[in-house]
Amino acid sequence: MTIPPDSPQSLRASSLAPGEEKPKTHDEPPSGQLPGELLMWVLILSEITVFGAGLLAFLSVRLTDPTGFAEAQSHLHRTGAAANTLVLVTSGWLAALATRAAEAGQRRRLRLLLAVAIGFGAVFLILKGTEYADLWAQGIGTETHAFYTFSYLLTGFHAAHVLAGMVLLALVGWLGTPKAVETGAAFWHMVDLVWVLLFPVVYLL
Amino acid sequence: MTRATKAWILLLALSAASTALAASGLIGAALALPVLALSGLKAHVILRDYLGLVVAPGWLRGFDLGLSLLILAFAGLALAA
Numbered sequence: 380m381t382i383p384p385d386s387p388q389s390l391r392a393s394s395l396a397p398g399e400e401k402p403k404t405h406d407e408p409p410s411g412q413l414p415g416e417l418l419m420w421v422l423i424l425s426e427i428t429v430f431g432a433g434l435l436a437f438l439s440v441r442l443t444d445p446t447g448f449a450e451a452q453s454h455l456h457r458t459g460a461a462a463n464t465l466v467l468v469t470s471g472w473l474a475a476l477a478t479r480a481a482e483a484g485q486r487r488r489l490r491l492l493l494a495v496a497i498g499f500g501a502v503f504l505i506l507k508g509t510e511y512a513d514l515w516a517q518g519i520g521t522e523t524h525a526f527y528t529f530s531y532l533l534t535g536f537h538a539a540h541v542l543a544g545m546v547l548l549a550l551v552g553w554l555g556t557p558k559a560v561e562t563g564a565a566f567w568h569m570v571d572l573v574w575v576l577l578f579p580v581v582y583l584l
Numbered sequence: 585m586t587r588a589t590k591a592w593i594l595l596l597a598l599s600a601a602s603t604a605l606a607a608s609g610l611i612g613a614a615l616a617l618p619v620l621a622l623s624g625l626k627a628h629v630i631l632r633d634y635l636g637l638v639v640a641p642g643w644l645r646g647f648d649l650g651l652s653l654l655i656l657a658f659a660g661l662a663l664a665a
Binding site for chain 2: 461468474565
């Protein structure tokens with residue numbers, strides 16, 4: 380069968396680098412195989428394990444002083460953290476759309492989507508920075524209470540991942556290949572995934 | 585509407601439900617259990633639709649099982665406090 384040069388199939392094929400396999404889209408039927416880069420999945424599993432262990436340690440230490448942990452938690456910005464959940468899931472959505480745009484060979488669209496996703500990452504960091512600034516203004520540091528030792532460590536480590544993800548999204552946007560964009564978006568979704576586990580444990584329970 | 589867009593809307597709804605629960609004044613198990621369940625659902629949606637494990641149901645079940653055990657451990661420790 381001949382594919383017309385301006386058809387979506389042709390556009391998709393034209394966006395592939397020589398030797399690059401066509402990435403599997405998320406709307407294709409199940410194949411049983413992990414989508415994307417295997418190494419990225421190893422990283423995702425590692426990050427879930429590290430943050431999961433940190434959150435389990437946090438909850439274990441909380442058993443020794445539940446009242447102190449509850450009082451310390453009341454100084455955090457719950458509303459800002461809840462807003463940050465919306466910010467990250469929206470940013471993840473844009474990254475997912477960018478992956479589809481990359482598969483369709485729409486470089487301009489994928490770059491625009493990733494730029495806005497990066498912008499949402501910046502909003503996340505601004506809200507997080509506002510919380511840190513407020514805590515420091517109250518004289519609250521990592522040594523003030525065990526709660527803060529854990530919360531600064533866990534949320535700070537996560538924020539570092541957000542920053543790294545923003546750099547990675549910019550890089551894959553510049554490269555513009557479907558495989559690169561899918562890999563960068565997968566890292567970004569991992570950052571999102573860790574946050575939805577971290578947020579209720581540190582801010583709500 | 586794409587799968588990613590449906591997932592985004594669902595994630596916004598689940599996040600709004602978590603916030604509503606937290607703002608409701610509930611405490612203890614009445615807060616912890618539904619909030620952690622919603623967290624697990626959000627993680628499932630991210631894995632399935634954003635990360636694309638919908639094409640690998642076996643892997644999705646594996647991740648779901650691991651995250652379910654983790655969240656059950658969170659719940660156990662939260663309720664023990």
